[in-house]
Amino acid sequence: MAKSNIKLNFCKRNGNYEIIHNGFSWISDGRKPYITIRRKHKNKYISISRPLQSASKKETEFSENKIITRYSGFVAFGKKLSFTLICTAEIIGDNTVEFSLKAENETDYDIQAVYFPAPFNSKSKGKNSYHVDPMRQGFILPDGYKKNRSTVFGYAHVKRPINTGDCYMPVWGRVCDGHSFTAIVDTPYDASMYSSLGKHKAFVNSVYWKSSLGKLSYERKIRFVFHENGDYNTVAKDYRNYLIEKNQLVTIDEKIAKNPNIKKIIGAPVLHHKIFSKINEKSQFYDKKGSNEILCATFYE
Secondary structure (H helix, E strand, O other): OEEOOEEEEEOOOOOOEEEEEOOEEEEEOOOOOEEEEEEEEOOEEEEEEEEHHHOOEEEEEEOOOEEEEEEEOOEEOOEEOOOEEEEEEEEOOOOEEEEEEEEEOOOOOOEEEEEOOOOEEEOOOOOOEEEEEOOOOOEEEEOOOOOOHHHHHHHOOOEEEOOEOOEOOOEEEEEEOOEEEEEEEOOOOOEEEEEEEEHHHEEEEEEEEEOEOOEOOOOEEEEEEEEOOOOHHHHHHHHHHHHHHOOOOOOHHHHHHHOHHHHHHOOOOOEEEOOOOOOOOOOOOOOOOOOOOOEEEOOOO
């Protein structure tokens, strides 16, 4: 299916998407979409993950600018579950595709989280390709980067809650020889960024949607904005334009006008003070030997 500058493809056999923007192809890559299902056992929950493609029933509907896939009949802990996952990909503009996720017939607290869609990466290997990430004050990671490989590998296996130090903003991007996209999480408050390693030695991202009050509860959304001539600055501009659209943009000048002290911190280092390790014994972060006196600098030599 095609609309304006974008063509959207979906393979029912493997669940992969392809988005073609002005002839340049972006494809599903890295970690496959999956659902984590849980069951209460005594006084705690146990969980197990299943690929979305493992659903015993899969139905896909194609329309002019939208692809809707329904996944149902997941089997876990010896029973077939009643809920249905509805995954939608929709072209919503000349250069934008929105993915959404919701559940029907959630009669119990079965869904712990869903990872959808798979990360996107360029189909062809570029000469100058890199990932744009919102961790701390942001970083750029070129494909095939050889330094700190153990750190890169580690972050490809850690869920980073959005709007925390590990993911300051709900946005990231990829650039391949000038072709680029910006991914903006429209519903970030029960979500984590979850990265993986993709083709061309790339670091790629997607979203781990966590349940809310025991259920998926509400529709989750993420949009991808594509460009033919883009770079890391384009990613920042796309997010700024998104905030303007949502009437959420507050400029630095507006912040200074409300609080002049903000002007003093421009250019200052950002230090993270670990306060959670001994804050509450019931916390998953609790460590009776932990220290609350460690300062962590975002940038260091």
